[in-house]
Amino acid sequence: MEFPPRKVSEDEIIAFAREYDPQPFHLDKEAAKRSLFGGLCASGWHTAGIMMRLLVDNMIGSAASMGSPGVDQLRWVKPVRPDDTLFLKGEIIAVKPSQSKPDRGVITTRYEMRNQNGEIVLTMQAKGMYRRRSAGGTAPA
Template sequence: MKFSDFEVGQRYETKSVILTKDDIIRFAEMYDPQYMHLDEEKAKQGRFGSLIASGMQTLNVSFKLWIDVGVYGDHIIAGTGMNQLQFLKPVYPEDELHVIAEVIELRPRRVGNGTVTVLLSTYNQKGQNVFRAELSALVDN
């Protein structure tokens, strides 16, 4: 969509994805090697009682689900910011995640484009909000 096609309040729902134990471990080995993401036995003794996904993995999965909707298409120029990142609940192996994205701000620019800010809210299969963040992108007209 072009910048001029966006309206505050538009909502989009993504497909869902299931994070397996192997997905969580593989991501953690590369990007977040902490025990609660890697060591199943130690994680069982910890606060969450199980392995959990890295918050960074939850952010990345949420972003991919949003981009896969294809709303920006070829009109996106670049991401410009992330604000108010909140990891609200742990994501466990076999959790099924989906995202609801809502346009919350539009800022036109002089050169025929503008910044679109969406609130991404990620939910698990129980309807629990596990992640939330505001993402802004520069979008062409």
């Protein structure tokens, strides 16, 4: 699965950081220059939030999603900078029907987000619970 690109602005990096991750390298250009990041960068949680928005807008929102039992792995590989354009790809790696509830199953997906230079900025492996189609081919109500 490939998702539409998403450009990240400096204003949204700072706004997210003010609200949820107020560390100097997410908030202040000058402080960020002196940090190990060498410049302003998005919170990893902001990057994960962008990924979630792409998933909901382009896949989960139109699927028979029933939530998620959790994330198995999440890595912030490289900082996301102002004006980066992010590209998300996902690959289903496992499908497991529920043994106790035949109306649902769990899909394990591996995601990779890259910037405009092709550099990996985030990887995640997560499980999603989805309604299953009935034997007749339609999803249960």
